[in-house]
Amino acid sequence: MAFWGAPLPREDHALTACRVALKNREKLIGLSEQFAREGLPAVRARIGLNSGPAVVGNLGSSRRFSYTAMGDTVNLASRLEGANKNYGSWILISEQTKKAAGDAVETRALDFIKVKGKNLPVGVYELLGLRGATEPALLAKARLFESGLGLYRARCWEEALAVFERVKPDAAAELYIGRCRRFQAEPPPEDWDGSYALKEK
Numbered sequence: 001m002a003f004w005g006a007p008l009p010r011e012d013h014a015l016t017a018c019r020v021a022l023k024n025r026e027k028l029i030g031l032s033e034q035f036a037r038e039g040l041p042a043v044r045a046r047i048g049l050n051s052g053p054a055v056v057g058n059l060g061s062s063r064r065f066s067y068t069a070m071g072d073t074v075n076l077a078s079r080l081e082g083a084n085k086n087y088g089s090w091i092l093i094s095e096q097t098k099k100a101a102g103d104a105v106e107t108r109a110l111d112f113i114k115v116k117g118k119n120l121p122v123g124v125y126e127l128l129g130l131r132g133a134t135e136p137a138l139l140a141k142a143r144l145f146e147s148g149l150g151l152y153r154a155r156c157w158e159e160a161l162a163v164f165e166r167v168k169p170d171a172a173a174e175l176y177i178g179r180c181r182r183f184q185a186e187p188p189p190e191d192w193d194g195s196y197a198l199k200e201k
Contacts, residue, residue, distance in 0.1 A: 021049060022091070028045055046085065048076075048077045048082070050094040050096060050097055052076075053071065054071040055069065056069045075115075080094060083115075083198055089110070089126040089172070091126065092110070092124050092126060093107065093124070094122055095122060098123075104130060105130060106129050107127055113195060141170070144163065145170070147163055151163060152194075153194040161181070164176045164177045
């Protein structure tokens with residue numbers, strides 16, 4: 001775990017976290033390529049980013065003591081790390097982090113999720129790269145996916161399916177294809193808010 005903004009304030013804490021996460025992904029991709037040349041398995045790590053208040057300080061006991069951060073903000077970041085496996089993504093960021101990082105980052109809207117133990121949905125985004133340094137083809141694919149996501153949230157299952165089919169191969173698109181087909185057979189209740197409840201941490 002890493003965090004910014006303590007012990008010294010840092011105005012660009014969210015953007016810094018995004019930059020570090022992207023650099024981490026870049027290094028891991030290079031390491032995987034090196035491992036492949038050496039006949040070793042690939043290495044991959046998921047990252048979850050969230051921004052907000054936390055309890056920060058020297059915490060623990062005489063047997064284990066460290067300077068760390070705790071609280072709901074930290075817990076959500078941890079849940080987002082695990083949620084990556086549902087979407088085939090490397091880096092998931094919360095809506096709070098996206099807003100704090102501003103226009104300096106490129107993202108793809110992925111879902112409204114309810115993490116285990118919480119009732120309010122949270123907007124989550126895949127961190128694609130930095131503004132001006134992200135492949136145009138990747139951005140075009142992200143915008144196409146998001147158009148399908150809008151149709152999905154409007155309950156236009158057939159139209160959303162057609163869009164997600166165009167996004168393939170893509171783990172998140174495959175996920176939504178499955179959801180659309182389930183909702184075609186059994187529509188969600190009238191008060192459905194478009195969110196999805198994660199069943200695991």
